[in-house]
Amino acid sequence: MKPVLEVRDLMVTYPPRRGAAPARAVDGVNLQVRQGEIVALVGESGCGKSTLARALVGLVKPTGGQVLGGGEPLGYSAAALKAYRRHTQLVLQDPGGALNPRQNVFDAVAEGPRLHGLTDRLGERVHAALARAGLRPPEEFAGRFPHEMSGGQQQRVVIAGALALEPSVIVADEPVASLDASVRGEILKLILELRDSLGLSALVVSHDLGLAWNIADRVAVMYLGRIVETGTVEEVLLRPKHPYTRALLSVLPDSDERPVLLTGEPPDPAAVPGGCRFHPRCPLRAAEQDTLCDSRDLPVLTGDPSGSSLAACHLVH
Amino acid sequence: MTARDRTRAPETPGSTRGPDRVPETPGAASGQDRTPETPGEASGQAPAPQGRPGTPMLDVRDLRVTYRNGERAVPAVRGVSFTLDRGQTLGVAGESGSGKSTMALSLLRLLAPSAEVSGEVLFEGEDLLTARWARLRAVRWSAASVVFQGAMSALNPVRTIGEQICEPILLHEKVGQREARRRAAELLDSVGVPSRRAGSYPHEFSGGQRQRIMIAMSLACRPDLIIADEPTTALDVMVQAQVLELLGELVRESGIGVIMISHDLSVLSHMCERLAVMYAGRIAEIGPSRQLIAEPRHPYTRALGRAFPTIGDPASRLAPAGLPGDPPTPSELARLSEGRGCAFEPRCSEAVAACRTETVELWPSGPRREAACLRVLEGSGT
Ligand SMILES: Nc1ncnc2c1ncn2[C@@H]1O[C@H](COP(=O)(O)OP(=O)(O)OP(=O)(O)O)[C@@H](O)[C@H]1O
Ligand SMILES: Nc1ncnc2c1ncn2[C@@H]1O[C@H](COP(=O)(O)OP(=O)(O)O)[C@@H](O)[C@H]1O
Ligand code: SF4
Ligand code: SF4
Ligand SMILES: [Mg+2]
Ligand SMILES: [Mg+2]
Numbered sequence: 001m002k003p004v005l006e007v008r009d010l011m012v013t014y015p016p017r018r019g020a021a022p023a024r025a026v027d028g029v030n031l032q033v034r035q036g037e038i039v040a041l042v043g044e045s046g047c048g049k050s051t052l053a054r055a056l057v058g059l060v061k062p063t064g065g066q067v068l069g070g071g072e073p074l075g076y077s078a079a080a081l082k083a084y085r086r087h088t089q090l091v092l093q094d095p096g097g098a099l100n101p102r103q104n105v106f107d108a109v110a111e112g113p114r115l116h117g118l119t120d121r122l123g124e125r126v127h128a129a130l131a132r133a134g135l136r137p138p139e140e141f142a143g144r145f146p147h148e149m150s151g152g153q154q155q156r157v158v159i160a161g162a163l164a165l166e167p168s169v170i171v172a173d174e175p176v177a178s179l180d181a182s183v184r185g186e187i188l189k190l191i192l193e194l195r196d197s198l199g200l201s202a203l204v205v206s207h208d209l210g211l212a213w214n215i216a217d218r219v220a221v222m223y224l225g226r227i228v229e230t231g232t233v234e235e236v237l238l239r240p241k242h243p244y245t246r247a248l249l250s251v252l253p254d255s256d257e258r259p260v261l262l263t264g265e266p267p268d269p270a271a272v273p274g275g276c277r278f279h280p281r282c283p284l285r286a287a288e289q290d291t292l293c294d295s296r297d298l299p300v301l302t303g304d305p306s307g308s309s310l311a312a313c314h315l316v317h
Numbered sequence: 318m319t320a321r322d323r324t325r326a327p328e329t330p331g332s333t334r335g336p337d338r339v340p341e342t343p344g345a346a347s348g349q350d351r352t353p354e355t356p357g358e359a360s361g362q363a364p365a366p367q368g369r370p371g372t373p374m375l376d377v378r379d380l381r382v383t384y385r386n387g388e389r390a391v392p393a394v395r396g397v398s399f400t401l402d403r404g405q406t407l408g409v410a411g412e413s414g415s416g417k418s419t420m421a422l423s424l425l426r427l428l429a430p431s432a433e434v435s436g437e438v439l440f441e442g443e444d445l446l447t448a449r450w451a452r453l454r455a456v457r458w459s460a461a462s463v464v465f466q467g468a469m470s471a472l473n474p475v476r477t478i479g480e481q482i483c484e485p486i487l488l489h490e491k492v493g494q495r496e497a498r499r500r501a502a503e504l505l506d507s508v509g510v511p512s513r514r515a516g517s518y519p520h521e522f523s524g525g526q527r528q529r530i531m532i533a534m535s536l537a538c539r540p541d542l543i544i545a546d547e548p549t550t551a552l553d554v555m556v557q558a559q560v561l562e563l564l565g566e567l568v569r570e571s572g573i574g575v576i577m578i579s580h581d582l583s584v585l586s587h588m589c590e591r592l593a594v595m596y597a598g599r600i601a602e603i604g605p606s607r608q609l610i611a612e613p614r615h616p617y618t619r620a621l622g623r624a625f626p627t628i629g630d631p632a633s634r635l636a637p638a639g640l641p642g643d644p645p646t647p648s649e650l651a652r653l654s655e656g657r658g659c660a661f662e663p664r665c666s667e668a669v670a671a672c673r674t675e676t677v678e679l680w681p682s683g684p685r686r687e688a689a690c691l692r693v694l695e696g697s698g699t
Contacts, residue, residue, distance in 0.1 A: 017517065044555045046523035140646055147429075148386070150414040180412030180580030181624030185639025192635065207554055210626045214637040237628050251558040253583040254627050261562065262555055268511070 002071040003032035004201045005056060005088065005169050009300065011064030012051050016270070023269040025051040027225030028065075030303030033169065036199045038191065040212035040233070042248070043222030046267065049205045052222070053173045056203065057090040069169075086116055089162040091172040098158045099146040105130070105157050106142040112165045125164055133160035134186050155179055159187065166198070173205045188215045209248065213237060218305060221245045224267040224277045227301050231309020241311035243284040276314060284315060372442050373400040374574055375424075375542065380436035382416070382423050391647040392654050393419040395598035396436075403541065404572040408585030408606060410621065411595030414644055417578045418466055420595070421544050424576075425457055440542075458485045461542040462535040464528075466578075471531060472519040478505075478530050479515030485537045504533040509559060532560065536567070542574040543567075549584060561588050582621055586610045594618045597645050597653070597660035600679060604686030614688040616667045640664060659691065667692060 012026040025048040033039050041049055054060040056067060058074055058081045067074040069084055089112075092098040099108055109126045113119065130138035133156040146154055155175070162170060170191070176184040192215055194200040204216065212219045212233055219236045221229040221244065229242040240246045250257040262281045275294045279285050285293040292314045301310045311317070382394040393416045401407050409417050423434050426445065438445045440461065445453060457463075465471035473481055482501040486492060492500075502512035508529040510522070519527055528548065535543055545564070549557040565588060567573045579585050585592055585606060592606040594617065602615040613619040620640045626633035642664035645653060653660050659677040662668045671691055682688040 017521070046526055050523070134643070136643055140648075148384075148391075150418070153414060180415075181582070181621055182412055182640030185624050185637040188637035189639060192637070207557075209554065209628060213628045214626050214633060215635065233634075248554055249628070251554050252628065253587055259558065261558055 003034050003068075004070055005033040005171075005203065006068040006071075006303065007031050007052070007056065007065060008068070008303070009065035010052065010055060010062050010067065012048070012055050012060055013063040014269075021270045024225050024272055025269050026055065026062075027269070027272060028300040029222075029225075029227055030300060031203075031220060031227065031230075032303045032305055033201050033203050034305065036195055036201055037218065038195060038202045038204060038216045040216035040219045041203060041205045041222060042207060042209060042212060042219060044207065044248075044267075046269070047222045048225045048269065049222055050173050053090065053171050053203070053205050056171050057088055058084055059090070082116075086165060087167050088169045088171065089165055089167040091159055091162045091170060091175045099154055101146050103145075104142070105135075105144050105149075108146075108157055109160045109164050112161055116165065118165070126160075129160040129164040130157075132163055132190060133157070134183060134190070135160060156183075156187075163194075168198075168200060170200060170202045171205075172202060174207070175204060176211065177206070177208070184211075185214075191215055209237060209252065221248070224272060225269055226277060226312065228278065228313070229309065229311045230301060230303075230305075235309040239309075241309065241316045242278075242313050243282050243316075244278050245311075247283065276312075278313075284313075288315065372439075374403045374405075374441060375401040375576075376437070376439040377424065378437040378439070380420060380423065380438065381434070382419050382428065383433045384419075384429075384431050385433055386431055389647065390651055392650050393432075393598055394423065395650070395654055397595075397598075397600055398436075399593060399600070399603065401542070401574050401576065403574055404568060406568055406575045406577065406589040406591070408589030408592045409576065409578045409595060410580060410582055410585055410592060411601075412580060412621075412640075412644060415595040416598040417595055418546050421546055421576060421578055422463070424544060425461060425463060426453055427463065455489075458540065459489045459538040460540055461544065462538065462540045464531050464535045464543065464545040464548045466546040472527060474519055477516050477518055478510075478522075482515075482530070482534050482537055485534070489538050500537070501533075504536055505530070507536075508533045508563065509556070529556070529560065532563070539571070540573065542576070544576045544578075546578045547580075548577065549579065549581075557584065564588060580621075581625070582610060583625055594621065597650060599660065599689065600687075601661065601690070602682070602686075602688040603679070604683065604688075608683070608686060614682040614686070614693055615661075615690045616665050616692075617661050618688075620664075620666075659689075 007029055010026050010029045014023040014025055016022045029052060041052065043049055051060060055062050058076065061076055069088060074084060106126055109129055110122055113122060113125055118125065127138035130141060135141045135153065135156050159175060176187050179187060188211065191202055195202065204211065206212065216233050218231065219233050220227045221236065221242065223244050229236055229240065229245045236245060237249065240249055247260040247262050249255060250260045260283055273280055275296055276298055279293040282293065296314065298312045298314065301312050378398050380394055380397045384391040384393055397420055399407065411417050419428065422428050423432065424438050424445065428434065434446060436446065440456065445456065479498065479501050482504055483497040486497040486500055502515060505512040505515060510526055510529055522530065532548060549560050561584065564575060568575055577585065577589055589606050591604065592609045593603040594601045594609070594615065596617050602609060602613065602618045609618055610622060613622060624638050624640065626637070645660055657674055657676045659672045662672045665672065675691055677689050677691060679687040679689045680693050682693045
């Protein structure tokens with residue numbers, strides 16, 4: 001079956017700041033999301049998750065590689081992008097920044113449908129989206145402005161805005177990061193329900209590994225512009241291979257492992273280390289003193305989801 | 318070694334974290350007598366004026382905040398009291414809309430004019446709610462500073478982050494440009510943002526990097542109290558672990574007091590000695606963090622705890638746990654404030670008939686603990 005969403009050898013490079021090299025925010029990524037599948041993309045701050053998410057919905061033009069929707073390469077004309085976004089909706093990270101302060105809730109949610117000429121029974125559509133996103137009763141919220149709502153309520157409006165178009169794929173960048181646990185549970189349930197009832201597919205970007213455990217089928221772990229480990233949630237979270245994945249899991253409050261707090265230079269996409277890009281911070285390399293790690297580049301992981309989990313590391317397979 | 322140096326030092330894999338690093342201070346419960354010796358005072362590093370002995374650094378009494386927009390009134394905070402000593406950490410949990418930010422920002426009068434605030438906020442014995450604006454401006458930054466929720470909206474988009482960190486230093490301390498820039502660079506390094514990027518603008522950083530810049534800024538004038546509103550909410554686990562480590566060091570070594578707001582109980586329990594769980598503008602339960610998590614007495618605390626999945630637990634695999642129902646709407650809140658009954662009753666799985674008719678307030682529920690639940694009175698609230 002064709003993936004509903006795919007990237008091949010994707011590169012996104014931001015132009016250089018004065019005196020620095022260009023930032024290779026996404027530096028060779030293969031990834032597939034199949035029909036009805038929920039894939040979690042995890043990794044630390046600045047590793048390129050949001051850049052990848054923005055490229056997936058055509059907000060950023062790749063500097064290399066391809067984005068494919070339903071097997072078709074994405075076109076970047078205004079008309080092609082508009083048609084594409086009818087089915088692939090982005091839910092953003094910072095709800096405060098995503099909402100127009102002068103627009104009330106109704107108009108914010110109605111924006112997408114209006115843009116796509118779906119004005120028939122618009123009120124019904126908007127209220128249904130609000131209720132699905134947990135803003136109940138919808139009438140109580142429709143007339144409010146962003147500043148009259150808490151952060152969590154604002155995030156629900158953003159989600160309602162995406163749901164209003166009844167898309168087939170959602171790319172959600174930290175959709176529940178600003179929500180409290182009880183609402184988080186509800187929104188995650190909602191994403192699962194939408195998958196079960198409508199076959200909705202989703203790529204969910206999150207730093208929260210518990211979210212992957214709660215809703216995802218597969219997980220991709222990103223580090224400094226590359227995916228370093230990918231596989232089913234059970235494989236990656238219960239039997240992690242890559243030292244980076246293992247460190248991430250070890251710092252969770254409930255972990256039984258000894259916490260491996262990674263420090264050293266924070267990864268900088270304008271200065272990607274040679275060899276394995278994780279080598280300056282890698283606890284395994286430090287222990288083994290392996291020179292392969294410092295000098296030999298690793299191949300880009302394939303996006304093929306059918307085999308067992310893959311890790312980009314010289315020492316573990 | 319100072320807290321700031323520590324975060325830059327190469328970390329050994331077994332560095333401390335978790336329950337072990339929660340400072341245990343005796344006499345910390347609200348409304349009880351406290352010993353004035355906190356770790357912070359013992360180390361003698363905190364620069365600001367010492368309060369009167371026996372007076373807590375911060376004493377909040379019956380704080381109420383109502384937003385008024387024309388006809389509509391939103392009672393966001395409906396009577397909150399607590400105290401905080403130097404070097405102490407108080408976590409404030411609760412779902413969005415429960416009034417956490419409103420409560421925290423009202424302490425330094427940072428709310429919009431539509432917010433009506435009453436009660437007392439005694440900081441070193443002085444009521445900040447009635448203090449003159451000039452005095453309040455002096456207190457902000459140098460005595461108490463805030464890490465705002467949503468770093469992008471709090472940073473100025475057209476000024477470099479270096480300039481923005483220097484600003485409060487130049488404003489509140491007698492230092493020159495050069496020294497201010499040196500301090501700014503040190504602060505940036507201490508929160509894990511390379512200081513060579515001081516000349517970059519906020520939009521050039523990722524969300525997590527911006528949040529750490531905000532924390533660096535709040536530390537600029539070495540305050541005694543930091544109010545951190547969801548400081549790690551948008552951060553990935555690794556940076557969150559680093560930021561918590563950083564804040565923990567500050568508490569232990571410089572005696573900074575912290576009020577940390579988060580909806581994430583696991584974060585708070587690892588960072589804060591005491592925990593207050595808010596629901597609908599009031600404290601539902603307050604007490605030592607570890608006890609509140611291990612043995613919650615209020616049904617809402619219990620529900621919050623369950624909502625965090627443990628990786629590997631088959632019960633939560635493809636089965637996120639939420640809390641059914643919705644928090645009270647503003648109009649329901651206004652009604653609740655006038656009448657009786659427990660605000661949590663519509664969503665409470667343990668409610669009895671009396672929960673709708675009785676007045677519910679914070680009652681002692683164990684040593685140094687209080688819970689606003691009728692079942693605690695019956696002795697069956699566990
Ligand atoms: N417009 C831009 N110009 C230059 N560099 C940028 C720009 N946007 C992002 N970057 C850089 O690209 C890298 C990846 O950023 P991105 O926002 O994709 O990270 P992220 O993984 O989403 O992080 P977070 O979890 O903190 O949101 C970072 O180093 C960031 O500083
Ligand atoms: N400026 C405002 N005007 C009117 N209502 C507001 C304003 N800010 C917040 N509120 C309302 O006050 C309540 C508490 O909000 P807030 O303090 O932001 O909660 P939290 O920080 O716990 O999420 C919510 O019902 C919210 O909608
Ligand atoms: S290749 Fe070497 S440095 Fe890279 S993750 Fe594996 S062990 Fe660590
Ligand atoms: S007072 Fe009643 S309704 Fe309120 S939390 Fe306790 S049991 Fe539940
Ligand atoms: Mg991001
Ligand atoms: Mg808030």
